[in-house]
Amino acid sequence: MQERTHYDNFSRERAQARPQVLNAFMRGVYAWMFAGLAVTAVVALFTLSSEFMWRLMFGTRYALLVVVIAELALVFYLSARISKLSAAAATGIFIVYSALNGLMLSSIFLVYTQASIFQAFVTAAGMFGAMALYGLMTKRDLTGLGSFMMMGLFGLVIATLVNLFIGSNTMNIVLSVIGVIVFTGLTAYDNQRLKDMGNSIPSGLDPATYATVMRRGTIMGALTLYMDFINLFLFLLRLLGNRRG
Secondary structure (H helix, E strand, O other): HHHHHHHHHHHHHHHHHHHHHHHHHHHEEEEEEEEHHHHHHHHHHHHHHHHHHHHHOOOOOHHHHHHHHHHHHHHHHHHHHHOOHHHHHHHHHHHHHHHHHHHOOOHHHHHHHHHHHHHHHHHHHHHHHHHHHEEEEEOOOOHHHHHHHHHHHHHHHHHHHHHHHHHHHHHHHHHHHHHHHHHHHHHHHHHHHHHHHHOOOOOOOOOHHHHHHHHHHHHHHHHHHHHHHHHHHHHHHHHHHHEOO
16 A cells, blocks of 8 residues: 555655656746847847948958858757757857857848837747647647648748749749748647646656756757748748848
8 A cells, every 4th residue: 555655645746746847948948049039149149230240241242151051060969869969059059049040140131120120029929939839739640741731841941042042922822931931830749748748758867968958959949930930030030021122
């Protein structure tokens, strides 16, 4: 009877601990995502206000290309090495990536009006929030939706590269609509996937290991949602934004 009581108490403690772990994981994901967005915004605004940074980014021929290549390299490296990186290294890479993205995104202020940028940001935030909530709350398995959206993403990348040579405005609008749909769907799917990841974190880890596992997971989750939001915002801006005269 005592052994049974001990088992029941242990099971009850695990049941109580699991929601706490999941909540801590998701809070960490969103905290780091918002931190990344804040770094991006600060760097973009600093680039706009600094003549030196402005000339560095837009006064040289290959600066933007170097930034894009560096961003891709950081994403691939972080994704491939996340299980071997320390918590501090993973966090540092994510922050550097966010800063580089701020350098690149400062260019949108050259193309679109500030009112358009604000409108696209608010619209993206509303859509992202709604789909994130759906992904976290729905009982439906979104794996099929995620697979479909990933295929759509690959097709979107290929079509965008083709349109760079064609230069069709109509195709640009179509691709923007598809991009909004794809990243709206991926937002819901990724949030459900992160919820499952949080639920799968092992119990009974020692504090140091637990902290490392949590930080690695939250950084990868933050990177995923950060990219979902940024791409949703950019496609909305391309679709709805008013260009400078």
